[in-house]
Amino acid sequence: MKEIRREQFLTDSARALLALGGFGLLSNGIFQLAFAAQESEPILLHIFLRGGCDGLSFVAPLSGENRRIYEAERPTVRLELSGDNALLPLNDSLGFHPAAKALLGLYKAKKLSVVHGFGLTANTRSHFDAQNMMDLGFAEKKISSTGWITRFLQQKNTASALLPAIASSSLLPSSLLGFERAISVADIRRLDLGGRKNLDKEQTDTLAALYDLGNSWIHQHGREALSSLRILQSSSSKPIQNSKLAYPKSDIANRLATLSNLLKMDLGLSMATVDMGGWDTHKYQGAGKDGSFGRQVQQLSEGIDAFLQDIESTRPDISKRLTVLVYSEFGRRLRENANRGTDHGHGGICFALGAGVNGGKVAGKWPGLQPEHLYERADVAVTTDYREILSEYLGKQAKIKSTEKIFPGFKPLNELHLFS
Amino acid sequence: MQNQGRRDFLKTVALTPLALGATKSAFAEKPSKKKDEIAEPAPSVSLDTLAFSRISFGPNSVSEDQYHDLGKSPEKRFEKYVELQLHPEAIADDACLLRIVALNLKTLSQDSKSLWKAHVSDVEALKPEMKKEENKLRQQPAQEVEQAAWVRAIYSERQLNERMAYFWHNHFNVYPWDGKIPATFVQFDRDVIRRHLFGNFREFIEAVTKSPAMLQYLDNFTNQSGNPNENYARELFELHTLGAENYLGTMDRKNVSGFAQGHPIGYVDGDVYEAARCLTGWRMTNGEFEYFEGWHDRFQKIVLGNAIKEYQPEMKDGHDVLDLLANHPGTARFIARKLCRHFVADQPQDSLVEKVAKVFHESRKEKDQIRRTVRAVLLSEEFKQSWGQKVKRPFEHTVSILRASEAEFTPTDAFIRNHERTGERLFSWRTPDGPPDQKEKWLGANALLERWRITNFIFSGQHPEIRIPALEIGKEKINSLVHLAAWEKRLLAFPLSATARGKILEFSGVASDEARLRMSVALLSMSAEAQWR
Structure with missing residues (x-):
């Protein structure tokens, strides 16, 4: 059974059982065995901060010439060195936003590392161009029918996993473009077709039979949706809950809680991607814990912290395999604008957390704020190509020998030793 | 079917000469297909069907009868239909209008001043004990635009007009639910999108640029000399006019081919910054557009290789930018x-x-x-020649079902919340790129599952906002062969295979009750065949 492939599993056993009248007949045991092959696989949770997160407000300079320039260019959108809204030092030169207290804890516990001057080297300040290039895995405008996560999953051969990839949103992001087996899950409590209750099972079976009768593009997607539904419905590996732990109330925390339940269902996930919006702070972004940017930072930090605690306390086996990467399509302009906000910039921040991460350090080269070090004398430069970190993860954790096909045209040059 | 109106067809449903391959022996399973095979194309359809699927939100019996009255030759009636639909003002639409009146909406005919007063100023002055009402009052205008859009898409005879409104709202996307934007969204829908949807593009983008909804959504209302906010200018180039396909990044504009002649092939960041300066002082006051000279940057700029001179007359800098973009x-x-x-x-x-x-x-x-x-x-x-190239988005799918089934429908909050789970809610795309118009985004597992669920919501007969008279059968047993044959014609652009039809009949049973018939009709609408447009 260990060798069983998903395709076979579904077509042979499951479809046979379906024909007999129910997936429910499939015992727990068979499921567990089917997933056994996946149990040592690493899992990457990829959190994309959509909208261009202001890296200079998330991790700001504490001292020296950089601090002087930062204060001069940011008279109002600025984090202070003392008082209630003081920065939380990471080292002598950089500190976390005061609302990132939860992340500071993880940093001190050596579970988290920070990269500043991270991002996309392409010359663009367009959200949609930048996000698209990063989702597709390039640093130039390319038409591609697959996203980088898709190419990774193809190379990895995830045939034995039931659900190799999940996006926690109602629509799929482009990084999973072309991967038909990826599913997006907004709410796993809704696992029926929602019509007449007494007919639901029969209706679902008929729908599955209908979608088996053709092979149009829509039929193919329908079959994937139905098999994902079956898998989720029949997974009796009930997620273990930590009753003492409460997720904070926010959209990102809800998504992470949903994802945690899916992880605990042992579906063979190797990649999960979660989007968080609200970072496009052109006006009134605030300078402390109470500003709109501060609230975003707090929701993200507390959400991640709760998620990691949840997995660690209930499923240490998963926790050992789980790495989290957080980043955005670009950072924002050094100089604040007239509306106490910031416009689109260039280099930003990246956080790496969890399994395999060499935590507690600021990795890579923080480019600094002197005019000659800025991108176009206006924005933080990119000193670490986003693909550098993804490649290092893929090589060291996911044991991918070469990332040449995942990031065509990119050769990793400067290893950051972010992962062991 | 194309020679016979759907209404007639339903009246004479018992005579339907359908080849019903519905005997048990015909239920032979085809082997499961592997999905790495090349996708099969959709079966082809007549020009009539194509016209309904693409130009309207799908057929209903009335529109189909009218269509057939346009002429005997398929080509001729198609051309007549296109011309008719291109002139919505010439199409009587009283029935739809009456339905909108029946919704008792308060805001759609009010002017900007009254809307601002009622949904911003008065709300801010609410007494503390009334604060609970605050959000509802603020959002009411946007909510009413949304309700009216549903009713029009389903019931209006001016179907192409509604499709164009859908198209341009997606193109000039505004997320209207934040802050004070709702109060200005009626004006945006009525006086900007609907007024210009077949008009002149240059006039259209000026109306959008000056609209208080867009001014707020993309921050131009704060754009001032000395420290401009470039948010709107960037999206004006990238999303509204030239598009990302003509964006050349941060390169020096002097290196753009054609720059020296004043006809650069594309735009760069420098153009965005200078255009933002041209639009300084274009702001709003109390929900209406205002040009404020004191905020305007009056010095020289260069946009798309053209010098925009210093000290030009009021608003001319902005007009020049819009001209350059519209003419490119x-x-x-x-x-x-x-x-x-x-x-x-x-x-x-x-x-x-x-x-x-x-x-x-x-x-x-x-x-x-x-x-x-x-x-x-x-x-x-x-x-x-393009059948099979477009898949319905969730809104298009839902509207097509409601049209075809001739449902009595009211767009309640509960319905809209349920529909939102499909991934598409009208006027609710947060980022200014607007929802994508390509199939890949809309048929992920979760989105498809929710599309099936809203289909069941519509047909289940358990929600008071949707009544489908043709499905209100009561306690009697009916012959589902006859009913399903009629429903198949109503709902699908081309016939199901005999095997697929057999599967549904197997579910419904030949002698069926209302509940099973409803869920069978839902299955027809959930089928792959029902997703093409």
Whole structure:
């Protein structure tokens, strides 16, 4: 059974059982065995901060010439060195936003590392161009029918996993473009077709039979949706809950809680991607814990912290395999604008957390704020190509020998030793 | 079916001479297909069906009868239908109007001043004990625009008009639910989108630029000399006119081909910054557009290779930018491509895009520039050959079902919340790029599952906002062969295979009750065949 492939599993056993009248007949045991092959696989949770997160407000300079320039260019959108809204030092030169207290804890516990001057080297300040290039895995405008996560999953051969990839949103992001087996899950409590209750099972079976009768593009997607539904419905590996732990109330925390339940269902996930919006702070972004940017930072930090605690306390086996990467399509302009906000910039921040991460350090080269070090004398430069970190993860954790096909045209040059 | 109106068909349902391969022996399973095989194309359909699926939100019996009255030759009646739909003002629409009146909406006919007063100023002055009402009052205008949009898409005879409203709302996307934007969204829908949807593009983008909804959504209302906010200027270039396909990044504009002649082939960041300066002082006051000279940057700028002189008359800098953008051939190509993508194919042929772009560009001084452009799209050979190239988005799917089943529908909050789970809610795309018009985004597992669920919501008969008279059968047993044959014709653009029909009949049983019939009809609408448009 260990060798069983998903395709076979579904077509042979499951479809046979379906024909007999129910997936429910499939015992727990068979499921567990089917997933056994996946149990040592690493899992990457990829959190994309959509909208261009202001890296200079998330991790700001504490001292020296950089601090002087930062204060001069940011008279109002600025984090202070003392008082209630003081920065939380990471080292002598950089500190976390005061609302990132939860992340500071993880940093001190050596579970988290920070990269500043991270991002996309392409010359663009367009959200949609930048996000698209990063989702597709390039640093130039390319038409591609697959996203980088898709190419990774193809190379990895995830045939034995039931659900190799999940996006926690109602629509799929482009990084999973072309991967038909990826599913997006907004709410796993809704696992029926929602019509007449007494007919639901029969209706679902008929729908599955209908979608088996053709092979149009829509039929193919329908079959994937139905098999994902079956898998989720029949997974009796009930997620273990930590009753003492409460997720904070926010959209990102809800998504992470949903994802945690899916992880605990042992579906063979190797990649999960979660989007968080609200970072496009052109006006009134605030300078402390109470500003709109501060609230975003707090929701993200507390959400991640709760998620990691949840997995660690209930499923240490998963926790050992789980790495989290957080980043955005670009950072924002050094100089604040007239509306106490910031416009689109260039280099930003990246956080790496969890399994395999060499935590507690600021990795890579923080480019600094002197005019000659800025991108176009206006924005933080990119000193670490986003693909550098993804490649290092893929090589060291996911044991991918070469990332040449995942990031065509990119050769990793400067290893950051972010992962062991 | 094409020679007979659907209404007639339903009246004479018992006579349906359908080949019902519904005996048990015909239920032979085809082997499961592997999905790495190349996808099968959709079966072809008649020009009539194509016209309904693409130009309208799908057929209903009334529109179909009227369509057939337009002429005997399929080509001729198609051309007549296109021309008719391109002139919505000539189409009587009383029934739809009455339905909107019946919704008792308060805001749609009010002017900007009264809307601002009632939904911003008065709300801010609410007594503490009334604060609970605050959010509801603030959002009411946007909510009413949304409700009316549902009713019009389903019941209006001016179907192409509604499709164009849908198209342009997606193109000039505004997320209207934040802050004070709701109070200005009635004006945006009524006086900007609906007034210009077949009009002149240059006038359209000026109306959008000055609209308080867009001024707030993309921050231009704060854009001032000395420290401009570039948010709107950037999206004006990238999303509204030239498009990302003409963005050359941060390169020096002097290196852009054609710059020296004042006709650069594309734009760079420098153009965005200077255009933002041109639009300084374009702001709003109490929910209405205002040009404020004191905020305007009066010095020289260079946009798209053209010098915009210092100390120009009021608003001329901004007008110059809009002229440059509307006249640029790159804009013609970008808008043509989007229109072709909506009406013809996810990846329209370049030759078609060029042809349509030429019409757009050459008629750029005409009052009905967009009407001419849309006509060129719809009357193209490529349009006629394009069945199987478009998949319904969730809104399109839901509206097509409600039209075909002749449902009595009220857009309640509960319905809209349930529908939102499909991934598409009207006027609710947060980022200014607007929802994508390509199939890949909309058929992920979760989105498809929710599309099936809303289908069941519609047909289950358990929600008071939707009544489908044809399904109100009561306690009697009915012959589902007859009913399902009629429903198949109503709901699908082409017949199901005998095997697929057999599967549904197996579920419904030959002698069926109302509940099983309802869920069987839902299955027809959930089928792959029902997702094409």
